[in-house]
Amino acid sequence: MSYNFYQPTRVLFGPGRLNELGENIKNLNLGKKAAIVISNGKSTKESGSLDRTEKQLKDAGIDTVIFDKVESNPLASTIMEAAAFMKENHCEFIVALGGGSVMDAAKIIAIMATNPGDVWDYAFGGHGGCKPYLETPLPVVAVTTTAGTGSEVDAWGVVNNEKYDEKIGLGGADASHPVLAVVDPELMATVPPKFTAFQGFDALFHSTECYITSPANLMSDMFAITAIENIGRYLARAVQDGSDMEAREHVAFANTLSGHVMELSACSSEHSMEHAMSAMHPELPHGAGLIMISLEYYKYFVEHHACDERFIRMAKALGREDASEPMDFVRALADLQKACGVDDLKMSDYGFKPEEFPEMAKKAKDTMGGLYAADRIELNEEDTVSIYRKSYR
Template sequence: MNSSFNFYIPTNIVFGPGRIKELASMELPGEKALIVTTAGKSVIKFGYLDMVKDALKEHGIDSVVYNKILPNPILDHVMEGAQVARDNNCDFIIGLGGGSPIDSAKSIAIMVNNPGNYWDYIHGGTGKGQPVTEPVLPLVAIPTTAGTGTESDPWTVITNMETQEKIGFGLVPQTFPVISIVDPELMVSIPPHLTAYQGMDAFFHAAEGYLANISQPASDHFALGSIELINKYLPRAVKDGSDMEARTALAWASTQSGLVESTSSCISQHSMEHALSAFDPSVTHGAGLIMLSIPYFTFMAEKVPARFPAMAKAMGVDVDALPENERPMAFISALKDLIKNIGCDDLNINDFKLDKSQCEALAENAMTAMGFLFSLDPYEMSKEECVAIFEKVFEG
């Protein structure tokens, strides 16, 4: 844990069941909104899109919908969405849905006023790392899933399909949402398998942020709190999606894990998963993290065991009753149990369009496209060690 740090979260988080109703009366950061949402049907089927449009209309605010966002959002849609915003003179963006539309909304907000291609501003991989010089449009986030925590952090992850790079980016404070309405009632429609994947994404944000070499008191508190909540409530939400107590706990755990992202950071597990889903976009982010997790955290627990007992304790393990040398691996056992309890222990990377022969290329991609996260690891991982972790994932 670092004793010198910054803590700055400029987002107004409006949290609780039913609070989406307040959209019609709260002060919003513009007069015409581009609503960025998914290409799927859920936001229409369950009435979420109409709910937002009607609230804006009641507020006297016009809106335009851009609804092409994919589960792994892509560069082309960022550029197209920004053009739609320009063509319709939108002065703020609303991200409605899971992490993909909210991340895309952040990236679109950057590109409405800034010239060139979004990849010109990306740091890492083939990005040009140019400075963002023009104003970023303000953003309102309305998550309908509990997983990414993007409603409480400035980060956005976009895939460049041409280069097979999936890279995170963000600006402080510009890409923090101005307002995030986190209403667990919008999350009851998530099917069990996606509930599991999204919940584990939040879990790994917390675990990675706790291990990161830039962790600090606030991030530690948020991280252990999220780990505890997800371990307790995710199996309940997977079993019964209408369990409002579980949904509310997970909604807060996700938002809290976003606060971990804002005060600490993910580490190389996320870089490695981004490589998997860049090579095969059908790999859902949370599923990819789950498949990586046991080999990855086993490796880290062997190399740098000190912080693992606290995470095991947050998962309900009586670590004080264990021999000291067994305490770090107690986290791995608890993680295996959690994965089993949410029905994800049969996930197999070999069922996707990926092959063990790609392990070196996957490691190269992870360490190039999002190599910065490796610098935040508690242990300096070599490329050979990264390849070996990928190989263990394929070996099961």
């Protein structure tokens, strides 16, 4: 029942809240020079969200520069390039405008803009140096344009080290939380159906994982079940009609809750397994990788009776009101994937080969073994390989 809850992020939630960005930043006195960090794609430029964000900052008397090189799976080399960019331009804070990868990257860039050395010096796991960062990061303002990671309210970022094919979460200290988050569902209306689904399932799995791991508690359960319910009811609608603002709003709400859930509990080995996948195949969207392994992953814990009642409760939250056995959750999950058109994803389409699975399983435990430790029952490397193999198509 015990828990710790510290949430220093001011959240502006709801349609149209981007219009209040400048006023809130001005009130926070973050400085007069900001870097807007965006992806290396075109979405924020074509949707108009970048122009709107720049205008909000300009009207608040803040000068801006733009760093537009963040990949869908952010690279350590890009983090270091961005950190140098922050120093050269004397940036006092960062505005992360984009999805989970941009917000994750921004939080790590903020650390490296004020701390010495290489980003992997501060990674715990794999080839990381396991050093705590000592200098306070630059403040980060998170304007999320997707509903997938909850990164706008948590203290972590995930980054790929291309030298070692490792993907590890960094951050975790109080100062790594964004100081302000804007969650405006209107900014998500142009996300294509496929990516709406990928992102929505990522948010879902943050909550399902945190609900079945050992650190789960009264507070995290409340957030997790509410998030699962909102995704179960509204994700398929958001996928089918991106302009359905009611659906977008509920999925965005679930996404932000999933960020709170991760602060209160812990994700499971499912996320470790996927990080190993997208570390070795960076073109794989994180949410897609989670979907690919999810059915076999949860079957493992259902078959081993890890927490039967919790699986039944999650099945009901996803809409299967008559759920009476743990496997009903897996069935409900399969139904939702079909409703969202992502039930036919194949590892082989992203270049995976079965002979890679032992190495992937080893990387999963070596780089993010802490999440394995949160599982209620042990999932060893052999079991991990088995889940990969059963998921492979």
